[in-house]
Amino acid sequence: xxxxxQTPRHKVTxxxxxxxxxxxxxxxHNTVFWYRQTMMQGLELLAYFRNRAPLDDSGMPxxxxxxxMPDATLATLKIQPSEPRDSAVYFCASGSGTSYLNEQFxxxxxxLTVL
Amino acid sequence: xxxxxxxxxxxxxxEGALVLLRCNYSxxxxxxxxxxxxxxxxxxQLLLKYxxxxxxxxxxxxxxxxxxxxxxxxxxxxxxxxxSDAAEYFCAVINTDKLIFGTGTRLQVFP
Numbered sequence: 273x274x275x276x277x278q279t280p281r282h283k284v285t286x287x288x289x290x291x292x293x294x295x296x297x298x299x300x301h302n303t304v305f306w307y308r309q310t311m312m313q314g315l316e317l318l319a320y321f322r323n324r325a326p327l328d329d330s331g332m333p334x335x336x337x338x339x340x341m342p343d344a345t346l347a348t349l350k351i352q353p354s355e356p357r358d359s360a361v362y363f364c365a366s367g368s369g370t371s372y373l374n375e376q377f378x379x380x381x382x383x384l385t386v387l
Numbered sequence: 388x389x390x391x392x393x394x395x396x397x398x399x400x401x402e403g404a405l406v407l408l409r410c411n412y413s414x415x416x417x418x419x420x421x422x423x424x425x426x427x428x429x430x431x432q433l434l435l436k437y438x439x440x441x442x443x444x445x446x447x448x449x450x451x452x453x454x455x456x457x458x459x460x461x462x463x464x465x466x467x468x469x470x471s472d473a474a475e476y477f478c479a480v481i482n483t484d485k486l487i488f489g490t491g492t493r494l495q496v497f498p
Binding site for chain 1: 489
């Protein structure tokens with residue numbers, strides 16, 4: 273049963289600490305998305321990659337957030353330094369092909385709490 | 388820019404009753420529209436999508452949605468609610484190659 277995996281599932285940290293979230297896309301998928309979900313803002317696209325190349329990260333605060341794909345099986349989202357307003361659920365999704373019309377498969381999310 | 392508006396952040400129905408979740412879109416070009424479902428503590432899952440062709444789209448779990456250009460709507464329906472349908476539902480539209488989600492509607496199903 274192919275699925276997107278995310279680690280950790282929960283993270284509690286203190287303001288100023290570095291946070292790294294990891295995502296393993298479905299094998300064979302070439303597109304990876306990072307979303308953030310909060311009560312106030314809903315679901316926001318932070319960044320996405322195709323064939324490991326970043327295509328758009330305009331939704332991401334550049335000064336503290338960074339997203340990378342070291343290889344085809346791993347995507348990372350880092351926050352440094354973290355702030356309380358970063359508390360949210362962060363979702364990774366993967367898809368295949370080159371069209372947004374193709375289904376995105378979501379992981380279970382990382383629930384981040386920054387104290 | 389394309390966007391979607393979901394009317395009603397909460398909807399409650401009795402088991403066996405009709406489910407109707409409303410979504411209106413704004414788009415200057417023919418829209419591509421989606422409905423996703425999120426069960427508690429899980430990621431989103433695609434229910435159905437409209438791209439072109441038939442305006443009545445059937446999805447998983449007995450859900451369907453009808454694209455109505457004249458009303459700029461893409462409402463989600465299910466004839467008979469089941470307890471397992473309790474979840475949050477998101478309407479979404481593609482905007483310059485990105486999925487833009489609505490604010491979501493939480494569906495409660497009472498026995």
